[in-house]
Amino acid sequence: MIELKNIKKSFGDKTILHDISAVMEAGKCNLIIGASGSGKTVLTKCMVGLFKPDQGEILYNNANMLQMTDDERKQLRQQIGMLFQGSALFDSMTVEQNVMFPLNMFSNLSYKERKKRASEVLDRVNLKEAHHKYPAEISGGMKKRVGIARAIVLNPKYLFCDEPNSGLDPQTSMLIDKLIKEITAEYDITTIVVTHDMNSVMEIGDHIMYMHEGKKQWEGSNQDIIFSKNELLNNFIFASEFLQDAKQMRMMQENGDVPKEEIKK
Numbered sequence: 160m161i162e163l164k165n166i167k168k169s170f171g172d173k174t175i176l177h178d179i180s181a182v183m184e185a186g187k188c189n190l191i192i193g194a195s196g197s198g199k200t201v202l203t204k205c206m207v208g209l210f211k212p213d214q215g216e217i218l219y220n221n222a223n224m225l226q227m228t229d230d231e232r233k234q235l236r237q238q239i240g241m242l243f244q245g246s247a248l249f250d251s252m253t254v255e256q257n258v259m260f261p262l263n264m265f266s267n268l269s270y271k272e273r274k275k276r277a278s279e280v281l282d283r284v285n286l287k288e289a290h291h292k293y294p295a296e297i298s299g300g301m302k303k304r305v306g307i308a309r310a311i312v313l314n315p316k317y318l319f320c321d322e323p324n325s326g327l328d329p330q331t332s333m334l335i336d337k338l339i340k341e342i343t344a345e346y347d348i349t350t351i352v353v354t355h356d357m358n359s360v361m362e363i364g365d366h367i368m369y370m371h372e373g374k375k376q377w378e379g380s381n382q383d384i385i386f387s388k389n390e391l392l393n394n395f396i397f398a399s400e401f402l403q404d405a406k407q408m409r410m411m412q413e414n415g416d417v418p419k420e421e422i423k424k
């Protein structure tokens with residue numbers, strides 16, 4: 160579990176994060192959603208230690224990251240896996256070499272053990288056949304899978320995914336979402352996903368935090384989100400036809416037929 164307490168962050172005289180408190184639940188997919196510029200990236204960079212908040216606490220299983228020694232922070236960093244936007248693979252390395260990279264850097268395993276571990280995680284993300292291919296030879300969806308394999312190869316307790324569906328077609332996006340959700344539950348990871356994708360919100364959003372202009376405006380589950388009374392959140396999510404349809408279906412199940420113009424109310 161990760162707990163944020165009263166996080167504030169400014170750049171110069173511009174306040175980016177205003178007093179954010181939230182909980183990222185263990186074994187769940189915790190989504191951070193919000194419009195461009197709302198502070199999602201700055202917040203996640205604070206959470207992984209790339210930015211230092213001006214104020215507040217970031218508790219990883221009750222230990223405040225901001226008060227850790229360098230060694231403690233280094234140890235914590237090794238428990239965090241990251242899936243970057245665009246996958247960020249090394250083009251000059253094969254798929255297998257990309258996945259082995261964190262093991263080469265941070266583990267004491269022998270070459271044979273590292274190869275075995277890379278093979279295990281590549282199998283887990285259904286990339287048995289791609290070990291010796293280069294990133295340029297595989298599809299965007301496969302690159303994301305390699306990125307996921309690399310992010311989990313050190314058995315992290317925490318997984319950060321930045322826009323995991325960017326650049327993917329809807330079907331591949333769904334497969335990547337499903338994989339992230341399965342891995343989160345299987346390995347009991349605290350997963351944080353920054354996304355604009357409303358399909359993901361409904362599919363994998365165990366816990367969702369909505370940010371607007373650097374403030375947390377709402378948090379809840381994908382079961383609650385379509386019935387939220389928060390006007391800013393509603394304007395944001397119901398820009399998506401998909402969620403309007405989801406809400407209509409839910410209301411029809413519960414109350415009988417409801418005309419579409421009623422849904423935004």
Ligand SMILES: Nc1ncnc2c1ncn2[C@@H]1O[C@H](COP(=O)(O)OP(=O)(O)OP(=O)(O)O)[C@@H](O)[C@H]1O
Nearest residue numbers: 170171175193194195196197198199200201202355
């Ligand atoms: N290093 C920085 N220095 C100064 N301002 C920054 C820095 N990083 C981000 N900002 C500002 O912080 C604000 C929030 O940016 P952030 O990247 O967190 O938004 P976001 O919600 O992640 O947007 P997007 O969905 O487009 O990625 C923006 O106004 C941005 O210009």
